[in-house]
Amino acid sequence: MRVPFVKMHGLGNDFVVLDAREQALPTLAPAIVRALADRHEGIGCDQLILLEPSDTASAAMRIFNRDGSEVESCGNANRAVGVLLGQPARVATKGGMVELRPDADGIAVTLDPPRFDWDAIPLAYAMDTLTLPLGWEELEQPAAVNVGNPHVVFFVEDNDAVPLERLGPIIETDSVFPHKINVNVATVEDRKTIRLRVWERGAGLTRACGTGACATAVAAMRRGLADRAVTVHLPGGALSIAWREDGHIVMTGPATEAYRGSFEWDDYA
The missing domain is CATH 3.10.310.10 (Diaminopimelate Epimerase; Chain A, domain 1)
Structure with a gap:
């Protein structure tokens, strides 16, 4: 065939x-x-x-x-x-x-509202998903969000300095995440700009992760670190992420x- x-x-x-x-x-x-x-x-x-x-x-x-x-x-x-x-x-x-x-900047994708309940991520047991009381070496207290798939987001001073190729698989497969997890390490440059690297569940280090950009932007907004519309810079390029007042996320990029x-x-x- x-x-x-x-x-x-x-x-x-x-x-x-x-x-x-x-x-x-x-x-x-x-x-x-x-x-x-x-x-x-x-x-x-x-x-x-x-x-x-x-x-x-x-x-x-x-x-x-x-x-x-x-x-x-x-x-x-x-x-x-x-x-x-x-x-x-x-x-x-x-x-x-x-x-x-179709959009002048590529394709605009509208996603369902993100979910934050611990059992919607899902996590193995109840905890505050805005600041998980968990840590793996220098990566501590991530936010957790489900944007159609599960993510944890660590905010760090310099995401390029994090050994994500080593810590990513450890966090991905931790028993606290029964469906495994996508791991994001982010540096907030200003209220409209975020740098991001992603260890993708089942795929490893990736040049870009659209849902990771959405999850990271929403987590930064929930923590008061960013405005409701930001540009997320990944190794492969940039995505525009907006979290609308109706709860839906709009991701735009090529x-x-x-x-x-x-x-x-x-x-x-």
């Missing part, structure tokens, strides 16, 4: 997009995802995106990390799908319904189609 794909990226966070809206594909087993995502023997990506038909939206989107795990949401993938669809659309994800709209191709399914099954 010959399967077409589109290779895309959002600020360097890259995807293989498979479109099964008109022709169904075999089951995406974790081993197939890992094989396709392999940068040496496969196509190579941080996440594999599967588009499927939906009765309630323009499409349904499923998101698989390169380790084969399926996750609820991906902000950069939302923008990539917005570029593919090329018009205003609603897309159903496991993390909620998202609205996509996404790019790199190339198209096809592969034999049986080569990776």
Whole structure:
């Protein structure tokens, strides 16, 4: 079976997009995802995106990390799908319904209001999610927020100095996070500017994480560190994040189609 794909990226966070809206594909087993995502023997990506038909939206989107795990949401993938669809659309994800709209600065993505209850993150037991009484070496007292997927956010003086490649996997897999966690380390430059690095659950260090930018911006706003509209600078580029008065988050930024191709399914099954 010959399967077409589109290779895309959002600020360097890259995807293989498979479109099964008109022709169904075999089951995406974790081993197939890992094989396709392999940068040496496969196509190579941080996440594999599967588009499927939906009765309630323009499409349904499923998101698989390169380790084969399926996750609820991906902000950069939302923008990539917005570029593919090329018009205003609603897309159903496991993390909620998202609205996509072409914008002069790329694609504007409207997300559901963030959740802050401890069992909505989720955490293993009740605690204050604005300032978790937890620490891992120099990283202490993060905020926790669910923006369709779970995040903790550490505010530090210099996020570039944090050994995130070492601490990220330790925090991600801590038993206090039953569904694992995305780890963000942020430096607030001023009330409109944040620098951010992200260890992404199931993917590792990433050049950009759209939901991480949303979670970090909201956490900074809740702590009184930032205004309701900020620019978040990631290693791959910048995203504009606004937290509207109705609770919805709007993330705006670019996404790019790199190339198209096809592969034999049986080569990776």
